[in-house]
Amino acid sequence: MAIQTVGVLGAGTMGNGIAQVFAQHGLTVHLVDKQPLQLDAALASIDKSLTKFVEKDKITEDIKAGALGRLHTHTELKGLAECDLVVEAVTENEATKIALFKQVDDLCPEHTILASNTSAISLTRMAAATSRPSQFVGMHFMNPVPLMKLVELIRARQTSDETYQAIHLLSEEIGKVPVTAGDYPGFVSNRILMPMINEAIFTLYEGVATAEDIDTVMQLGMNHPMGPLKLADMIGLDTCLFIMKVLYEGFNDPKYRPCPLLQQMVDAGYTGRKNGRGFYSYD
Numbered sequence: 001m002a003i004q005t006v007g008v009l010g011a012g013t014m015g016n017g018i019a020q021v022f023a024q025h026g027l028t029v030h031l032v033d034k035q036p037l038q039l040d041a042a043l044a045s046i047d048k049s050l051t052k053f054v055e056k057d058k059i060t061e062d063i064k065a066g067a068l069g070r071l072h073t074h075t076e077l078k079g080l081a082e083c084d085l086v087v088e089a090v091t092e093n094e095a096t097k098i099a100l101f102k103q104v105d106d107l108c109p110e111h112t113i114l115a116s117n118t119s120a121i122s123l124t125r126m127a128a129a130t131s132r133p134s135q136f137v138g139m140h141f142m143n144p145v146p147l148m149k150l151v152e153l154i155r156a157r158q159t160s161d162e163t164y165q166a167i168h169l170l171s172e173e174i175g176k177v178p179v180t181a182g183d184y185p186g187f188v189s190n191r192i193l194m195p196m197i198n199e200a201i202f203t204l205y206e207g208v209a210t211a212e213d214i215d216t217v218m219q220l221g222m223n224h225p226m227g228p229l230k231l232a233d234m235i236g237l238d239t240c241l242f243i244m245k246v247l248y249e250g251f252n253d254p255k256y257r258p259c260p261l262l263q264q265m266v267d268a269g270y271t272g273r274k275n276g277r278g279f280y281s282y283d
């Protein structure tokens, strides 16, 4: 059965980007967040992003209008009741995600596929908490979702071939390039990216260079679109710390120990661009 109606759970940065991409590609989207203000902010951000695409001739005014028309917001989970696929993009807390998935599992029709946008939590454990583990999969989008081509598809131990193929096809239909990763800590993307970011933070912590110079080395010397410390601020330092802890505990290997400076920044509440202060200041 073709996936036509998609639910997105959580209207933060990732959730609103995911909702936008589905709506832009002709799917009906139900975006759910318990906070009305978060939904308002998500709609404003989607509108801004679509407007930018129209200005750059990447999409037409009609596509923009169609996308906004297909996008529905809800503060209650029951907004997801008719969905063929539900993509969860709430905070990186396993207990929160599992509690939500149990409710969505009870609410949705039998055929509904459940997906998580988690950047590091085990899909196999989350799948096991539902009554439909073979219809559970990881769909890990990259930030900013409307611009980044990649989606990392993570197969839980229980994911069926049918579920995986449906999600692979859908990922291509929404203009993304899917790659497949196994359900091991950090999958592929964060297993490689986060140790680099953590090492950049160690380089700053040990006084080897300033934040600006560390970023310039990677930007101009390695042609990265942005330096690792600026990227860490964009991702969120709390998310970076969380992922490093998952790698450290999951592999039980000291090479993944989080830098003490990363821990201290998070303890101070300096979590990056989203709250105005991280390795850089944002006004």
Ligand code: CAA
Binding pocket: 048, 049, 050, 052, 053, 118, 119, 141, 142, 143, 144, 145, 146, 147, 148, 189, 190, 193, 225, 226, 231, 235, 239
């Ligand atoms: N929608 C539409 N347009 C957008 C946009 C959005 N959401 N976000 C940015 N843009 C536009 C900007 O408005 C800007 O337009 P103009 O050229 O007209 O001004 C254009 O895109 C370029 O943006 P910027 O000038 O701000 O800067 P940039 O050229 O450096 O591009 C970037 C921004 C695409 C984010 C680029 O820096 C980049 O690719 N950075 C790396 C991103 C990355 O590594 N993402 C993965 C993070 S890891 C992750 O997400 C997974 C995880 O689990 C942690």
